[in-house]
Amino acid sequence: GPAPSPPPVEQPTISCLVCLDSVATIHTSGRSLCSTTCGHVFCSTCISEVVKQRKQCPVCRKRLTKKQYHPLFI
């Protein structure tokens, strides 16, 4: 029979790396998605907490102020 097609490659579900909410949940709850310039993704609520309290990226510990993140439109 025909060669089996390769398994579909999973598309990653994007979620905030602190609260783990998915993009859909983040949007429907009125929050926005943000990325740090070190490339890690958080929701707007969690990232403003991190910037206020820890001032470093929870994932890679790079310095994190309000200059080092931006909205992410996906």
Next chain:
Amino acid sequence: GPAPSPPPVEQPTISCLVCLDSVATIHTSGRSLCSTTCGHVFCSTCISEVVKQRKQCPVCRKRLTKKQYHPLFI
């Protein structure tokens, strides 16, 4: 009967805004995903072209040099 549950909210498929390849395709082909600081997402191949030729974001026309984009780890 029980109230119908709300329709599942679609999770967005992330893709490069120039070549439209999905994240999975981008990764399996050895490219990486990048975000501009204006929040728009491209694959590493397309964004280096844009920076070399147009120097502005194809989506929102903001100035785009190698300082205004970074890898995106999703």
